Amino acid sequence: MRLLAFLLTCLALSMPVAAEIVRLGDRFYSIDLPANPKGAPLILALHGGGGDPDQFASSSGFGRDATNAGYAVIFPAGSGRRGERLLTWNSGYCCGYAARWNVDDIAFLEKVVEDAAARFGVAGDRVYLTGMSNGSMMAETFAALNPALVRAVAGVAGTMDVARYPVKGRVPALIIHGTADQNVPYDGGVGSSSLSRTDFASVDAVVRAFLRPWGGALATATRRIDRRDDGTSVAMTDYRKAGDIVLRLITVEGGGHQWPGGRKARMTEGKTKEIDANTEILRFFALFP
Template identity: 30%
Template sequence: MDRKKIGERSYVLVSPDEAPASALLLFFHGSQQSGNVARNFTARTFDDLTARGVAVAYPNGVANHFNDARLDYDEKTRKLGIDDVGFTRDIVAELGLSTVFAAGFSNGGQMVLRLLHDAPGLLSGAATIAASLPTDDNLLPDLGTPVPTPLLMIHGTGDRIVPYEGGRAGTANQRRGTVRSAVAAAEYFAQANGSAEHSVTEADGFRMDRWDGGAPVQLITVEGMGHLVPAPHDVDERLGPGTRAFAAADVIADFFEL
């Protein structure tokens, strides 16, 4: 593990031991976290992707937040006008890998959604966990237009911070505006990707919505899961129930065919 700096910004890099990396996965942490906190929050399951030949970079947000695409976002990173899209491009350029994926949790997932709009074509694939696209009146003006990019979304129906059915997001101390339902967010990107063939499969406690076509979009719905990343460990009970049925890192890596 290395701590890297680009100007005043930093990120944590975990690289394969045996050979040069064949791809880069960026993981964006949630609100009030950092790269290293995110590593522990996910039980270091994303670090384990180095065994698949992937370098994993964890960008650090300014004041522990990323400047995402939500209009109603009362955080220091917005007030300072931090260019996290530019920071992401700088990390990609510094590491020099042509195949780049991004995943993010909560605020980090919102940052991934901003990258799909404002850095079209940068990513070979994207994934979000516990993050849903803001409603039209809660999107920053003058966002770019997404290009077809495979997208996996993971969301729990018990998420009280980013409600699965949509509506006002955040906590009593955080203003986050309104978001679309998880299904409506997935439909938005399916339309942008030209992926119109919708299918649904269900198993005990899970539902998979998939849109095939130009670039696949998948939504994994986890019944009862709260605001967290599926991983094999216990988390703060205030975030809601977890699941040990799967690790998000493995499901995301399989979706990206890593």
């Protein structure tokens, strides 16, 4: 019985803490804490346009994987009309309510980081960001404007407004995007399936924006992944400065508007099985402890 009690205690100490909802004025965030939250690095994971924290946490499974790796994960809520659960982020040229009413989401996310550090003891100076679609645009924008705070950023299926927001310093970036994305086209422009008529920036424009602060003398290397018969393949290109990776571009050839490895039951084509976004993001973040 003593051995059993000891094992159960060890198991409890190694398990992540259940998600907690925190209200900040008329906004909120959900936080998943690792077993040892004090001083834990912090990831902000931003839902897509029309989503919400619970939806994104459930569909991506990111909170579970990241807390198991020792991170605290915050799923902040975008904004919408009162009582509306279809939330968006103001990333400049997109999207919805947040962009239309020029919501200051940069200030909101800064407040979220400060509150989480004070309330839970997580490391407010070891911040990473990721996001899907409109959340990717917001994550990249926040990182571009806060290079001293952000250790690394990972955007999936969303391109930031590079014409409006310059990247102000060196931020390591991971970009995952499908060439068959009809919501946010890989080559830029208006998506044929997008609910927004936004003229989106191309993936190449975002890559160039994040590389610019690193200067010249960048070495590149590409490897290809095509292990599954799913109609997609992956080209993974690393950009290095003095031997260190500063940007990784993962192009999903034939891939649609999705979080690779996530649940998107309605998608019948362009759903890659070649990579898992959670794995790739956490692997990239681990390069910048």
